[in-house]
Amino acid sequence: RVRDRLPSGRVITRTVFCNQPTALLRPRRPAAPQHPAAPAPRPAPAEAPARVPTSAPARAQAPTSAPAQAPAQVPTPGPTPAPAPAPAQVPRSTPAPAPTSPPEPDTPAPPHVPPPPFLAAHPTPLFVPLVPPPTAPKPPPAPLPRPDELTPELDRAATALLSDLRRRTPQLTLSETDVRQLVPGVAAWLERAAHPDAVRRTLTTDLPHPLRHPAKLLKHRLTALLPPPLPGSQDLAVPARPRITVTPFQTCDDCDRAFRSPAPGHCRDCREHRAHRSEATRTAA
Template identity: 45%
Template sequence: MTTQQGTALTHALAEVPGPLPASGVIHVATPHTSRFTIVGNHLAQHAELSLTAIGLGTHIQSLPAGSRIGIKALAARFPEGETRIAAALRELEAHGYLHRTRVRLANGRITTRTVFCNQPGTMGAPRPEPLTPTPAPTSAPAPAPAPAPTPGPALAPPATRGSMPVPAPEPAPVPQTPTPASAPTGSARKTPARLLPQPRELTAELRQTASTLLADLRRHAPELVLSEADIERLTPATATWLERDAHPDIIRQALTTDLPQPVKYPAKFVRHRLTVLLPPPLPGTEELLPDRPTLVIPMQNCEGCERGYRSRVPGHCRGCRAQLSAA
């Protein structure tokens, strides 16, 4: 068996064009004729995405339109748990590959619309119009000679009144297009909406605290019920408040005090207050943040049971370590 595999490898390497590298991977490229997907190197070799996010993005890109790519559907397909798959989806969404929005159907139900872009930044960009070929100029035919005028009755001279000629009619006035200065004041453009605040660095601790605070708003104000997509969209703005040393109680009070009755769109209302009431950074925050020690131990996923636990290094949780020690 080993001899057959070695012989097959020797034949395969002999067909590789060009000199073989002294070390590293050697590619044996066979053209695909069916069941293949084109994936850009900006995704396959992304410098900031995790390996789980790159593999998940490649898998989603290979699926046909209409496939279910929810957390539970992907967790049932792959051995990774829901926590790791949810983190990978958030990475793809943060880098512009994945877009999740809440839309209302014709029957009144609200659903999540998921869009995957094979090239980030192209969603919403105008597509180039196809070029229409310009017809080649053709030589115009020579004009036909004008026919000779036929003699007719002599034309009478212009009508006169007495000794004064009748003036010719004046041309009709050309309608003028009103200039922008003459437009009414009511047609002025509206002021563009403010952008959501973004933190300088959205760490795992800031994301966890911000998302928990937004999900807990309905306990203090039943009107502010946010969906999972709304919480994901508003988490960076809430993390900006936390990054500027705003206590969670202060943020909760700013979002739940003096609510309008009724609150028709809770997500838009929270977005407005997070944007308009954003406090300025404290003096000296930029100089103090790099030297501030990290007091919160990061969350890790257990390599045995996928359970979350706090530790500075990845590994196993306390229960799995006890079982391994007993074994």
């Protein structure tokens, strides 16, 4: 949620939500730059037809016109006749260069689009999955608790409690192997001063339906719901508060000023005045 201010001055709360939060964790591919369409070719100017090279029939007529123009040039009378000029050579028209397409303009870089305000304020991913994906490696299960010392009394009491569960809860009918594996966990509960009724209530309350693996369920409850050991009498004692010594107020014998001191007497100014006066008396003597 991001607060935004409208042009009118009103402040609103803009909420952005996503139907697929996991898509935010994948890197986004940059969009391909869109090239602008090539401009249409410009029409040829009006002088273009004059530059077009002459066709084959026009080239063929050019030599025939040259002899016709030769007799028109009559040499002037004189003592030495002038040599006849060479037939005029009609200059061939050079082919016009092929029109070249106009150069394409440089492709402009895509405009920089600033990120939305809610993304600029949160450079880190907005969604962090709290539940690991199914392919994530699962941590190893916690081991079954064990007592500090498995005495014969604890072993017998734990075995009797586990064997008696099927009398009140038929779904918790355990095999002899399961009982021997779960005895250390029940013994750890009993060693921590847990009442047998409390242990039985914890193991038999709110069972799933159907119950497919009773031994695994009991192992999980004995491990996850293990109570802490009972505190000792010294742990329950309230620590004594440290005594704070308060220096009492005294009244100066000379100026009647109040000051703090464990014993009555003179204040600081009076003590300094007395010391200065005694020093002056010794100097004068």
